[in-house]
Amino acid sequence: MSGEERGARDPEDRHVAGAPTPEPTPADTDQATSAAPTPAHADQDTSAAPTPAERHVPVMLDRVVALLAPALQHPGAVLVDATLGLGGHSEAFLRTCPQARLVGLDRDPEALRLAGERLAPYAERITLVHAVYDELPQVLADLDIPAIDGILFDLGVSSMQLDEADRGFAYAQDAPLDMRMDSTAPTTAADILNSYSAADLARILFQYGEEKFARRIADRIVKARETKPFTNSARLSELVRDAIPQAARRTGGHPAKRTFQALRIEVNGELDVLRRALPAALAALALHGRIVVMSYHSLEDRIAKQTLAAATKTDVPDDLPVIPAGHEPYLKLLTRGAERPTEEELAENPRSASVRVRAAERVREKGLVA
Numbered sequence: 059m060s061g062e063e064r065g066a067r068d069p070e071d072r073h074v075a076g077a078p079t080p081e082p083t084p085a086d087t088d089q090a091t092s093a094a095p096t097p098a099h100a101d102q103d104t105s106a107a108p109t110p111a112e113r114h115v116p117v118m119l120d121r122v123v124a125l126l127a128p129a130l131q132h133p134g135a136v137l138v139d140a141t142l143g144l145g146g147h148s149e150a151f152l153r154t155c156p157q158a159r160l161v162g163l164d165r166d167p168e169a170l171r172l173a174g175e176r177l178a179p180y181a182e183r184i185t186l187v188h189a190v191y192d193e194l195p196q197v198l199a200d201l202d203i204p205a206i207d208g209i210l211f212d213l214g215v216s217s218m219q220l221d222e223a224d225r226g227f228a229y230a231q232d233a234p235l236d237m238r239m240d241s242t243a244p245t246t247a248a249d250i251l252n253s254y255s256a257a258d259l260a261r262i263l264f265q266y267g268e269e270k271f272a273r274r275i276a277d278r279i280v281k282a283r284e285t286k287p288f289t290n291s292a293r294l295s296e297l298v299r300d301a302i303p304q305a306a307r308r309t310g311g312h313p314a315k316r317t318f319q320a321l322r323i324e325v326n327g328e329l330d331v332l333r334r335a336l337p338a339a340l341a342a343l344a345l346h347g348r349i350v351v352m353s354y355h356s357l358e359d360r361i362a363k364q365t366l367a368a369a370t371k372t373d374v375p376d377d378l379p380v381i382p383a384g385h386e387p388y389l390k391l392l393t394r395g396a397e398r399p400t401e402e403e404l405a406e407n408p409r410s411a412s413v414r415v416r417a418a419e420r421v422r423e424k425g426l427v428a
């Protein structure tokens with residue numbers, strides 16, 4: 059990471075101007091040393107670290123570009139990528155919208171570092187910021203940007219985060235129970251497992267994981283931690299599997315999937331942050347500005363659907379024959395229901411399987427969004 063990037067919530071330190079020029083960390087240096095080929099074998103080396111493009115295939119890329127690009131073709135257009143990740147979507151926008159400037163946010167410093175490397179050719183048009191996306195109003199104020207022309211939310215974790223076993227997102231690999239998207243944040247999944255009451259654990263498993271056996275699992279967690287605190291994912295996976303009756307284990311994928319999803323949402327406060335961020339994003343949109351939200355589970359999608367739908371309704375009573383000027387809806391939906399990937403994309407990119415895409419355009423001038 060370049061020396062410029064620091065804590066997420068310190069406005070003084072938040073900005074990474076343009077693409078950071080990464081200085082190798084000790085870990086990078088080690089990697090580079092072990093991967094460095096001798097000159098004679100340079101062209102045969104296959105051990106180099108995968109590039110961001112290899113680590114995360116952007117989901118529904120062409121469709122997302124088609125939805126947002128019409129708003130980004132004028133000089134000075136501003137696109138916010140609220141979930142920069144490895145910069146796959148952002149790179150496509152920078153390529154196809156040459157007049158647009160990008161503000162890329164991510165709460166994961168490692169994602170920002172990798173995206174910064176990838177987007178270095180566009181350094182003059184990008185500003186990458188270490189922030190949680192509900193900080194958008196402050197980020198825009200700091201950058202003196204009064205309104206934006208497009209914003210993308212590609213929610214959830216990136217393939218890079220899932221693949222790095224030691225970050226603890228994947229239930230199929232034994233790893234420390236971490237699950238923080240921002241490794242500088244204070245609370246890990248282990249902290250939650252070892253400190254929440256059975257009632258609170260059951261609530262998050264039920265609400266965020268839609269887990270039918272939430273109470274059973276929560277009771278077993280509380281009992282098991284009396285012997286030894288939780289540190290690793292394998293022990294939790296095993297406990298969840300044992301807590302779920304055999305007949306129920308045959309459906310719904312890996313038995314621990316819902317518990318891991320719930321913990322991840324709680325660790326990162328994902329739904330509360332999204333509930334705050336979407337209205338803030340709509341309020342920041344310029345006239346004819348567009349928003350795209352890509353969700354990967356029903357809880358996120360419900361929030362996206364309800365927030366966009368609320369802004370497409372007028373605030374006048376249904377029985378008024380005409381809508382008075384100034385009371386027209388703020389938004390027009392650009393998608394009918396939620397769009398899904400094609401069969402072809404599903405076959406090529408399994409990560410796209412659960413995506414739901416919703417998009418809208420701001421059709422009325424500034425004012426408060428309800």
Ligand SMILES: C[S@@+](CC[C@H](N)C(=O)[O-])C[C@H]1O[C@@H](n2cnc3c(N)ncnc32)[C@H](O)[C@@H]1O
Binds near residue numbers: 116165189214
């Ligand atoms: C699915 S990935 C985005 C992938 C990206 N579109 C690409 O093509 O490379 C989601 C990213 O959003 C980040 N993220 C998730 N929730 C966030 C939040 N509340 N604020 C900021 N970044 C967030 C994650 O750290 C992750 O890097």
